[in-house]
Amino acid sequence: MSKHLLEVKDLYVSFDTYAGEVQAVRGVDFTLDGGETLAIVGESGCGKSVTVQTIMKLNPEPPSRIKGGSILYRGEELINKTNREMQAYRGKEFSMIFQDSMTSLNPTMRVGRQISEAILKHRKMDRKEAKKLAVEMLAKVGLPNPDKCYRQYPHTLSGGMRQRVMIAMALSCEPAILLADEPTTALDVTTQAQILELMKEIKERTGTSIILITHNLGVVSRMADRIAIMYAGKIVERGLPDDIFYRPKHPYTWGLLGSMPDMSLRTDRKLTSIPGTPPDLFAPPEGCAFASRCPYCMHVCLKHEPPVFDMSEEHQSACWLIDSRAEMVVPPLGEDKTLRVKGRGGHVV
Amino acid sequence: MLSEQILEVKNLKKYFDVGPRQVLKAVDDISFSIKRGSTLGLVGESGCGKTTVGRTLVSLYEADGGEIIFDGKDIMSANKKELKQLTRRMQMIYQDPYASLNPFFTVGEIISEGLIIHKIGANKKERMEIVYELLELVGLHREHANRFPHEFSGGQRQRVGIARSLAVEPEFIVCDEAISALDVSIQAQIVNLLVDFQDKMGLTYLFIAHDLSMVRYISDRTAVMYLGKLVELGDGDEVYSHPVHPYTQGLLSAVPIADPRRERSHKVQLLEGEVQSPINPKPGCRFFKRCPKATGICSEVTPELIDVGSGHMAACHNID
Numbered sequence: 215m216s217k218h219l220l221e222v223k224d225l226y227v228s229f230d231t232y233a234g235e236v237q238a239v240r241g242v243d244f245t246l247d248g249g250e251t252l253a254i255v256g257e258s259g260c261g262k263s264v265t266v267q268t269i270m271k272l273n274p275e276p277p278s279r280i281k282g283g284s285i286l287y288r289g290e291e292l293i294n295k296t297n298r299e300m301q302a303y304r305g306k307e308f309s310m311i312f313q314d315s316m317t318s319l320n321p322t323m324r325v326g327r328q329i330s331e332a333i334l335k336h337r338k339m340d341r342k343e344a345k346k347l348a349v350e351m352l353a354k355v356g357l358p359n360p361d362k363c364y365r366q367y368p369h370t371l372s373g374g375m376r377q378r379v380m381i382a383m384a385l386s387c388e389p390a391i392l393l394a395d396e397p398t399t400a401l402d403v404t405t406q407a408q409i410l411e412l413m414k415e416i417k418e419r420t421g422t423s424i425i426l427i428t429h430n431l432g433v434v435s436r437m438a439d440r441i442a443i444m445y446a447g448k449i450v451e452r453g454l455p456d457d458i459f460y461r462p463k464h465p466y467t468w469g470l471l472g473s474m475p476d477m478s479l480r481t482d483r484k485l486t487s488i489p490g491t492p493p494d495l496f497a498p499p500e501g502c503a504f505a506s507r508c509p510y511c512m513h514v515c516l517k518h519e520p521p522v523f524d525m526s527e528e529h530q531s532a533c534w535l536i537d538s539r540a541e542m543v544v545p546p547l548g549e550d551k552t553l554r555v556k557g558r559g560g561h562v563v
Numbered sequence: 564m565l566s567e568q569i570l571e572v573k574n575l576k577k578y579f580d581v582g583p584r585q586v587l588k589a590v591d592d593i594s595f596s597i598k599r600g601s602t603l604g605l606v607g608e609s610g611c612g613k614t615t616v617g618r619t620l621v622s623l624y625e626a627d628g629g630e631i632i633f634d635g636k637d638i639m640s641a642n643k644k645e646l647k648q649l650t651r652r653m654q655m656i657y658q659d660p661y662a663s664l665n666p667f668f669t670v671g672e673i674i675s676e677g678l679i680i681h682k683i684g685a686n687k688k689e690r691m692e693i694v695y696e697l698l699e700l701v702g703l704h705r706e707h708a709n710r711f712p713h714e715f716s717g718g719q720r721q722r723v724g725i726a727r728s729l730a731v732e733p734e735f736i737v738c739d740e741a742i743s744a745l746d747v748s749i750q751a752q753i754v755n756l757l758v759d760f761q762d763k764m765g766l767t768y769l770f771i772a773h774d775l776s777m778v779r780y781i782s783d784r785t786a787v788m789y790l791g792k793l794v795e796l797g798d799g800d801e802v803y804s805h806p807v808h809p810y811t812q813g814l815l816s817a818v819p820i821a822d823p824r825r826e827r828s829h830k831v832q833l834l835e836g837e838v839q840s841p842i843n844p845k846p847g848c849r850f851f852k853r854c855p856k857a858t859g860i861c862s863e864v865t866p867e868l869i870d871v872g873s874g875h876m877a878a879c880h881n882i883d
């Protein structure tokens with residue numbers, strides 16, 4: 215039996231479209247333990263949402279198709295479970311905060327009712343208790359007038375308010391694993407701080423584990439126990455926050471960390487970004503998927519996929535530069551090896 | 564003659580009726596102007612009315628009061644023909660790329676729609692060339708033109724939205740959370756792109772976002788809103804380096820730091836206290852129940868925006 219709460223092994227997911235097969239997830243591995251927060255960061259379109267939605271089997275098949283791999287939850291294989299069997303897990307075991315709050319709330323139903331229905335389905339409560347909890351949760355995510363909000367329809371709420379409704383709904387079921395896909399991207403930083411605090415509090419109180427997808431490296435710094443960096447359907451680097459921020463090994467990670475705006479360069483109106491575009495997932499390249507954009511690309515990178523190298527038990531990276539035969543590359547790091555990251559992002563005060 | 568301000572907003576109001584005798588004052592008497600070729604950053608609590616400001620500016624909502632003067636013309640008194648002209652010149656990139664792209668059209672059709680409406684490009688072939696160019700400009704592939712919105716990731720859809728608004732060569736763009744769904748590298752790419760267009764074609768932006776480091780980077784001037792009101796406004800770095808409104812101060816302290824070691828010791832000042840409702844708001848400062856500096860007057864008198872030095876404005880009774 216697996217010693218992890220959740221273990222995803224060698225997961226492959228594709229979409230069959232008119233134009234061909236989109237290989238969205240191509241061999242993803244990760245584990246999640248009880249009470250831990252794993253942050254998944256990566257290029258837009260690299261397969262983060264598809265990966266977590268596959269865990270809950272939320273991608274309709276077709277067009278999506280799980281081509282291989284294994285998803286063990288408390289040692290039990292989920293990969294072959296039917297949609298119906300998965301119902302038993304949704305809400306109570308896994309709960310999801312979607313990236314697109316507008317399309318995931320039912321537009322014809324008042325938001326409060328949507329929350330209390332979810333509670334009734336997954337927790338042993340009667341209608342009155344469920345309603346009380348729903349209003350409580352709406353207040354906890356910082357919505358003004360929770361009673362009034364309970365009776366509103368989604369379209370009358372702002373983007374951030376709808377997102378908070380979604381968060382209230384997901385957290386009210388106290389799941390074992392919370393899958394949070396960009397939960398706070400639509401929120402201002404004070405509300406974000408409040409929600410992140412709430413997620414931490416629930417995690418501490420109930421031992422909920424969290425998979426957090428976010429583009430915001432500040433949020434990653436605040437929340438993550440471990441970090442996985444994804445690129446073109448694969449995890450290219452993973453490690454503890456200190457590994458990723460202070461000793462990153464993958465050129466994509468370097469590019470990502472280097473793209474954050476540097477406040478001190480305000481007058482110089484150019485931000486660094488990674489040149490080029492990610493590979494076409496209809497026909498992913500045979501070597502390293504990052505090769506075409508990588509300033510350090512070597513001959514081997516074009517032909518052979520880089521294996522996963524272990525820097526430590528926690529820190530792995532899939533890049534040929536780590537191979538002992540490769541030439542030493544000095545990463546574009548600052549003096550103090552903190553990759554000009556230090557003092558960025560949040561030092562506004 | 565070209566006036567220096569491309570957009571002047573005076574006492575703008577947008578109210579929603581949300582129930583019997585219940586008026587939600589989403590935008591309540593705000594005034595600002597934007598210089599031609601510059602960027603005004605707009606930040607504030609979610610639900611404070613930023614999108615409503617943007618939508619009212621580009622005539623998606625009808626204002627309930629005030630004036631919007633675009634390039635010398637009063638939008639609210641424009642006739643149908645003038646309005647069509649104006650709407651080409653003013654575009655909006657939407658916050659919600661899911662809801663704003665028609666699921667039954669391919670990306671190519673979505674982007675060329677504006678081209679057809681405004682008669683840009685002689686024929687389909689020419690229009691498709693423009694579409695391909697735009698797709699590549701925003702970092703997508705030309706092959707994407709034949710795909711449908713649901714086949715894209717969140718960030719990819721957002722870039723389709725950006726390509727669509729750039730298609731009609733506008734002069735003023737409301738970027739409503741246009742980049743927050745993207746990874747930082749593409750954010751940087753798009754922001755560079757927006758800045759390039761600005762330098763080359765003199766575009767003007769209203770840049771609405773929650774990521775303060777990005778807003779700080781791109782904006783020439785920054786406005787902070789709280790529950791329908793402007794509470795602070797300043798040039799360049801003023802608002803970030805010398806925030807004077809207690810809400811702005813709280814906002815800045817909450818920004819997460821992209822550095823785990825510093826973040827571990829970062830004490831966030833959570834804004835405690837009840838969030839006031841924008842429905843039938845009472846006089847007084849709308850922030851007073853959560854404000855650490857509130858005094859008696861705050862619950863009674865609405866503070867006006869006053870100049871605290873060199874054009875830096877703030878609306879608070881207790882500025883030190």
Ligand SMILES: Nc1ncnc2c1ncn2[C@@H]1O[C@H](COP(=O)(O)OP(=O)(O)OP(=O)(O)O)[C@@H](O)[C@H]1O
Binds near residue numbers: 259495
């Ligand atoms: N229904 C679908 N049909 C075809 N392709 C799809 C479908 N859903 C997703 N994809 C493709 O799968 C890939 C991964 O998408 P996914 O939504 O997981 O990206 P993501 O990492 O979450 O990106 P973002 O950060 O932009 O949300 C993308 O290239 C996308 O175009």
Ligand SMILES: Nc1ncnc2c1ncn2[C@@H]1O[C@H](COP(=O)(O)OP(=O)(O)OP(=O)(O)O)[C@@H](O)[C@H]1O
Binds near residue numbers: 374375580610614616
């Ligand atoms: N069509 C509508 N009917 C009723 N109320 C509305 C409508 N649209 C917006 N509102 C209300 O107006 C207020 C401002 O909404 P708006 O969308 O402008 O906020 P926002 O600042 O853009 O927030 P966010 O950062 O979350 O996107 C909110 O209280 C919202 O509930």
Ligand code: SF4
Binds near residue numbers: 506
């Ligand atoms: S494997 Fe090669 S191409 Fe890929 S990231 Fe490493 S150096 Fe660059």
Ligand SMILES: [Mg+2]
Binds near residue numbers: 262313395716718
């Ligand atoms: Mg996604």
Ligand SMILES: [Mg+2]
Binds near residue numbers: 372373613614658
């Ligand atoms: Mg908005």
